[in-house]
Amino acid sequence: MAAFGALTRALSHRDARIFFGASLTAWTGLWMHRIAVMWLAWELTRSAFWVGLVAFCDLAPAVVFSPIAGAVADRMNRVRLTMLAQATIGAQALGVAALTWAGEITILWLLAFEVVGGVAASFAQPARQALMPGLVPRADLPAAVAANSLTFNVARFLGPALAGPMIALGGVVPVILCNVLAYAAATATLPLLRPHPEHLRGHAPEASLLAETLEGFRYAASHPGIGPLLAFAGVSAILLRGVQEVLPPYVERLFGQGAEGLALLTAAIGVGALAGGLWVAARGRLGGVTRLAVVGVALQAAGIAGFVATGFFPLAVLCGALFGACATIHGISVQMLCQSAALTNMRGRTLALWGLITRACPALGALLLGLTGEWFGMRAPTWILALLAFLLAAWAVTRMRRWARHLEHPPT
Numbered sequence: 001m002a003a004f005g006a007l008t009r010a011l012s013h014r015d016a017r018i019f020f021g022a023s024l025t026a027w028t029g030l031w032m033h034r035i036a037v038m039w040l041a042w043e044l045t046r047s048a049f050w051v052g053l054v055a056f057c058d059l060a061p062a063v064v065f066s067p068i069a070g071a072v073a074d075r076m077n078r079v080r081l082t083m084l085a086q087a088t089i090g091a092q093a094l095g096v097a098a099l100t101w102a103g104e105i106t107i108l109w110l111l112a113f114e115v116v117g118g119v120a121a122s123f124a125q126p127a128r129q130a131l132m133p134g135l136v137p138r139a140d141l142p143a144a145v146a147a148n149s150l151t152f153n154v155a156r157f158l159g160p161a162l163a164g165p166m167i168a169l170g171g172v173v174p175v176i177l178c179n180v181l182a183y184a185a186a187t188a189t190l191p192l193l194r195p196h197p198e199h200l201r202g203h204a205p206e207a208s209l210l211a212e213t214l215e216g217f218r219y220a221a222s223h224p225g226i227g228p229l230l231a232f233a234g235v236s237a238i239l240l241r242g243v244q245e246v247l248p249p250y251v252e253r254l255f256g257q258g259a260e261g262l263a264l265l266t267a268a269i270g271v272g273a274l275a276g277g278l279w280v281a282a283r284g285r286l287g288g289v290t291r292l293a294v295v296g297v298a299l300q301a302a303g304i305a306g307f308v309a310t311g312f313f314p315l316a317v318l319c320g321a322l323f324g325a326c327a328t329i330h331g332i333s334v335q336m337l338c339q340s341a342a343l344t345n346m347r348g349r350t351l352a353l354w355g356l357i358t359r360a361c362p363a364l365g366a367l368l369l370g371l372t373g374e375w376f377g378m379r380a381p382t383w384i385l386a387l388l389a390f391l392l393a394a395w396a397v398t399r400m401r402r403w404a405r406h407l408e409h410p411p412t
Helices: 002-011 014-045 048-059 062-073 078-102 107-134 138-170 173-192 209-222 226-240 247-254 259-283 289-307 313-341 344-376 379-397 400-407
Strands: none
Touching: 002 014, 002 138, 014 048, 014 078, 014 107, 014 138, 014 173, 014 247, 014 259, 048 107, 048 247, 048 344, 062 078, 062 107, 062 209, 062 344, 078 107, 078 173, 107 138, 107 313, 107 344, 138 173, 138 259, 138 313, 209 226, 209 344, 226 289, 226 313, 226 344, 226 379, 226 400, 247 259, 259 313, 289 313, 289 379, 289 400, 313 344, 313 400, 344 379
């Protein structure tokens, strides 16, 4: 248990407990919503393409809005921005539930609502993440970043575990309403936070919003560690993370499973992610994290290849757990390095670019898998993407020491 001392210290702070409690509530509702919406799209269309397009509409708005959201998060009250964005996500879920209950939902309505949710999430992500350094001392920040990912992945286990039986018994509407209640509760707790003023707001506006947005791109691109790391993370997310966004076609076509099988597979990914996150949190240090970010991609590729190698569902569940663990190790590592290396007044914009990667790149991968899955089946395109991701990781191994010099030992 001594290995988890850093994580315990991070959670010993009052604001951190409030923050992560609200996050766990909201993200559990979010994962319930995702399972319900994926299954709803599959029931409406029986098409891998449309399921991929629903995921794309949820995640792709980050391409346009995440960089802008990062600039906004660096110039306004981050707690208020988070509250507004989360309230919008709850309202969007309420709209989906209402139309579905009335029998008026169509795939086009679902796409429109997911775009609204995607835009709101693009603003919530950088505002929330930029608050973390103001909630714990700097020495506890790596553990706090790990705790944030752990919270997300506990929710990724709980949400599907609750959603699967609920969908089987009562359909998708009760599941989506749980998301509405979760976001309402999480939003109501945010005014209780008392972050350090330096991190509550990045800086007073110094130029136009567009100019500050572009400055964020220039800062990340010119940084010898942040720029190449984010580029590597983005390409790997396109190649690998889309699988998670189009699970229903895999579950039904390759394994002959229904909604409960989808929930079991998603929960297994969450359990693996929780285990990987706990391991990173137990390390409690920044040294060697760049290597974890690179190796995590190679192991993700192995997990994805194993996932589609057979029609034996228990093996797929185990490979899903491996993929979840390695994806979380990679994600925590990238976020930890960006949090540590970025300047305080640029942190919101840097984390917005990370948010763009975590949302837009899986969306592109999901759309690619949806299209190719209709033509060639789900197995062959997935193998090809996993092979490309492994080659990408092999290339990154030759660069990671150079990246580490600028990310693990940033100037004060």
